[in-house]
Amino acid sequence: MTSPDSPHVAVIGGGICGLAAAHRLAHRGTRVTLLESSDQLGGLGTFFAHEDRWIERFYHCIMPSDASLLALLGELGLRDAVRWRETTMGMVVDGRHHAFNSALDLLRFSPLRLPNRVRFGVVSLLLRRLGRGRDLDTLRTEDWLRGLYGDVVWEKLFAPMFGSKFGPAFGDVPALYLWQRLGRERNVATRGYPDGGYKTIIDALRASIERAGGVVRTSAPVRRLSSTGDRSVLAVADGEVIEARHVVSTVPLPQLRRIADDALAARLPRTDLPYQGVVNAVFFLRQPVTEHYWTPVLHSGTEFDGVVAMSALAGPHDGRHLVYVMHYTDRESPLYRDDDTAIAARWSAQLRGLYPQLGADGIEEVRVFKAPFVEPVYPLGYLAARPSVTVGGTGLLLATTAHVYPDVTSWNSSVGLANSVVDALAVQPAAAPAR
Numbered sequence: 267m268t269s270p271d272s273p274h275v276a277v278i279g280g281g282i283c284g285l286a287a288a289h290r291l292a293h294r295g296t297r298v299t300l301l302e303s304s305d306q307l308g309g310l311g312t313f314f315a316h317e318d319r320w321i322e323r324f325y326h327c328i329m330p331s332d333a334s335l336l337a338l339l340g341e342l343g344l345r346d347a348v349r350w351r352e353t354t355m356g357m358v359v360d361g362r363h364h365a366f367n368s369a370l371d372l373l374r375f376s377p378l379r380l381p382n383r384v385r386f387g388v389v390s391l392l393l394r395r396l397g398r399g400r401d402l403d404t405l406r407t408e409d410w411l412r413g414l415y416g417d418v419v420w421e422k423l424f425a426p427m428f429g430s431k432f433g434p435a436f437g438d439v440p441a442l443y444l445w446q447r448l449g450r451e452r453n454v455a456t457r458g459y460p461d462g463g464y465k466t467i468i469d470a471l472r473a474s475i476e477r478a479g480g481v482v483r484t485s486a487p488v489r490r491l492s493s494t495g496d497r498s499v500l501a502v503a504d505g506e507v508i509e510a511r512h513v514v515s516t517v518p519l520p521q522l523r524r525i526a527d528d529a530l531a532a533r534l535p536r537t538d539l540p541y542q543g544v545v546n547a548v549f550f551l552r553q554p555v556t557e558h559y560w561t562p563v564l565h566s567g568t569e570f571d572g573v574v575a576m577s578a579l580a581g582p583h584d585g586r587h588l589v590y591v592m593h594y595t596d597r598e599s600p601l602y603r604d605d606d607t608a609i610a611a612r613w614s615a616q617l618r619g620l621y622p623q624l625g626a627d628g629i630e631e632v633r634v635f636k637a638p639f640v641e642p643v644y645p646l647g648y649l650a651a652r653p654s655v656t657v658g659g660t661g662l663l664l665a666t667t668a669h670v671y672p673d674v675t676s677w678n679s680s681v682g683l684a685n686s687v688v689d690a691l692a693v694q695p696a697a698a699p700a701r
């Protein structure tokens with residue numbers, strides 16, 4: 267239970283990072299208030315109502331290596347609510363469908379000639395080991411992968427796959443990001459999904475924070491933030507002011523800069539990092555189109571770059587099969603700014619083109635969701651340039667996707683970051699409690 271004498275901590279943002287931080291603080295006896303601007307918690311993991319079910323706006327799954335997240339789920343009594351399934355991967359290249367899981371699949375993978383298939387298999391087996399002990403943070407992904415796999419594999423497979431995630435600067439992202447990603451997904455076949463969806467976790471976190479005496483507020487956008495050594499002032503909507511000894515901000519750095527007052531903004535780390543956003547559509551299909559959970563779509567004339575068949579992991583619902591398609595892009599790009607209805611119409615036609623079995627009435631419904639800030643496009647040498655979680659001379663701590671690198675942005679890395687920020691807060695010098 268929180269102590270009324272403990273210094274007040276405000277958490278900005280009710281995504282998984284803010285929820286995990288507030289949960290941890292409240293259970294340490296800290297007086298905590300979480301402020302979320304939208305009317306729902308969950309951030310990028312949030313949901314929408316569809317008939318009697320809650321569905322994630324963006325596809326999400328849990329990996330067996332997600333230790334921090336699984337430990338948190340254990341604390342919430344939800345560890346056994348994760349349903350694990352063996353999943354498979356497909357690949358569509360030039361409109362043709364391929365399975366992409368076993369050595370046999372690779373030997374049959376016709377987009378590459380046989381010598382390249384063999385090279386692909388051997389290098390992929392050794393890739394994690396080949397990266398050990400190397401300074402991958404200052405090595406371009408393109409240079410590393412071209413050197414190991416050769417030009418054909420880079421151009422045919424990796425360039426479109428990385429381009430879909432990081433945009434035109436894809437080749438420049440540090441090879442360390444890929445290496446780390448391979449570590450997270452080393453047991454790629456097994457994935458988890460929580461019973462009742464991610465809303466179950468979000469609801470449990472809110473309940474746990476409130477049980478421990480914390481306050482969780484939605485529709486409470488922080489519009490202005492000032493912070494000095496012993497006092498932070500947060501202006502919320504309608505002239506309301508909240509004071510806190512410390513603030514943990516989980517909002518992307520460019521958004522934080524917009525709400526910081528001039529004195530605080532001058533102390534914030536650089537925010538000229540480009541960020542990728544995402545355009546993503548959720549399809550409700552009357553029939554399954556693929557047994558593969560994850561299918562990159564390359565050189566096939568679609569605006570989206572991949573298909574995630576959520577039903578392959580979470581099962582169908584009332585006979586409907588859920589499929590997500592996505593394109594990561596800058597928030598200023600023509601696609602991002604395009605009208606949702608127009609995107610839904612074009613992407614429906616493109617999905618039918620990929621899976622002709624859908625026919626004219628195979629798609630029951632489609633919803634388009636966008637997010638402007640998913641993660642930064644990390645520059646070379648970012649490990650050294652990565653901003654600190656503390657902002658000197660202020661009571662502000664930062665816990666954002668710009669801080670999780672080289673870990674992959676995920677619920678797991680956000681929970682790990684929240685844990686370390688709360689630990690950093692515990693060793694901050696004590697000061698006079700905020701009035």
Ligand SMILES: Cc1cc2nc3c(=O)[nH]c(=O)nc-3n(C[C@H](O)[C@H](O)[C@H](O)COP(=O)(O)OP(=O)(O)OC[C@H]3O[C@@H](n4cnc5c(N)ncnc54)[C@H](O)[C@@H]3O)c2cc1C
Nearest residue numbers: 279281282283302303309310324326327487488675676677
């Ligand atoms: C398409 C897609 C697929 C993904 N797939 C997976 C997956 O399979 N597995 C996985 O683990 N992760 C996945 N992720 C990544 C994961 O969603 C993110 O890494 C994680 O949700 C980041 O959480 P966060 O709390 O750091 O940030 P966010 O979720 O962005 O939360 C920040 C919160 O701050 C709020 N906010 C912003 N400004 C203010 C303000 N001024 N005042 C108050 N509140 C404010 C926002 O509304 C938001 O709720 C995926 C992401 C996307 C987009």
